[in-house]
Amino acid sequence: MSKREASKYKIDRRMGENIWGRPKSPVNRRQYGPGQHGQRRKGKMSDFGTQLRAKQKLKGYYGDISEKQFRKTYEEAARRRGDTSENLIGLLESRLDAIVYRAKFVATIFAARQFVNHGHVSVNGVRTNIGSYRCKQGDVIEVRQKSKQLTVLIEATQLAERDVPDYIEVDHSKMVATLQRVPGLSDVPYPVVMEPNLVVEFYSR
Known part of the structure; x- marks a missing residue:
C-alpha cells in the first residue's frame, strides 16, 4: 500500500x-x-x-x-x-475509514481509506469498500480473514503515539472493532x- x-x-x-x-x-x-512565502509575517x-x-x-x-x-x-x-x-x-467519526483509523488497524487516515477501498474490511459480516460508509452504534467492523497478516496492520497496532478512544471497543487479536456509541467533540x-x-x-x- x-x-x-x-x-x-x-x-x-x-x-x-x-x-x-x-x-x-x-x-x-x-x-x-x-513554499518561498511560507515565512512571511502574517497579519x-x-x-x-x-x-x-x-x-x-x-x-x-x-x-x-x-x-x-x-x-x-x-x-x-x-x-x-x-x-x-x-x-x-x-x-x-462514524465514517468507516475514521473508525478503521481510530481502531489502530492502520497508521494514518489516508491509509485507512485505502485499506477500506481495497476491500480489506467488513461491516456486520458484509464486505464494505466505501470509506465514507456511515456506521451506526453497535456495528461490528472486522478486518477480513485474508488481510489479517498484512504488515501495515501489524505495525499499526503497535503504534505508541495514540490510543484507541473509549467509544470504540477493539480486539486486536481478532482484528475486530465495535462502535459503542457516536462520540461528541469532547470524546474525540x-x-x-x-x-x-x-x-x-x-x-x-
Missing part, C-alpha cells in the same frame, strides 16, 4: 500545526508554511479567514475529503436535532484544537 506522506505533511505545514500528532511531521521542526486573520482555516483543518484531518462530501456532511448535521457542531463531529482525541463551531459559522453565513 502506497503512502501519501508528502500530501499529509503539506496539510500540516499549510495549517502550521501537527494535526495528526505524528512524530515525523515537518511542523515539529519548523512552524511556517510551505491578523479576519473572521472569515479563521472560519475557513477551521474548516480546512477539520476537513484535512479526515483525509482531506472533498468539499462536496464535507458540505453534505455539514448539511446532514444541520438537519439533525441538537447542536450542529456536535452532530458534525459525530457524523465524521484530536492532537490539536478543533473548532467545529467555526465550521458551522462558515457554512451558515
Whole structure:
C-alpha cells in the first residue's frame, strides 16, 4: 500500500500545526508554511479567514475529503436535532475509514481509506469498500480473514503515539472493532484544537 506522506505533511505545514500528532511531521521542526512565502509575517486573520482555516483543518484531518462530501456532511448535521457542531463531529467519526483509523488497524487516515477501498474490511459480516460508509452504534467492523497478516496492520497496532478512544471497543487479536456509541467533540482525541463551531459559522453565513 502506497503512502501519501508528502500530501499529509503539506496539510500540516499549510495549517502550521501537527494535526495528526505524528512524530515525523515537518511542523515539529519548523512552524511556517510551505513554499518561498511560507515565512512571511502574517497579519491578523479576519473572521472569515479563521472560519475557513477551521474548516480546512477539520476537513484535512479526515483525509482531506472533498468539499462536496464535507458540505453534505455539514448539511446532514444541520438537519439533525441538537447542536450542529456536535452532530458534525459525530457524523465524521462514524465514517468507516475514521473508525478503521481510530481502531489502530492502520497508521494514518489516508491509509485507512485505502485499506477500506481495497476491500480489506467488513461491516456486520458484509464486505464494505466505501470509506465514507456511515456506521451506526453497535456495528461490528472486522478486518477480513485474508488481510489479517498484512504488515501495515501489524505495525499499526503497535503504534505508541495514540490510543484507541473509549467509544470504540477493539480486539486486536481478532482484528475486530465495535462502535459503542457516536462520540461528541469532547470524546474525540484530536492532537490539536478543533473548532467545529467555526465550521458551522462558515457554512451558515
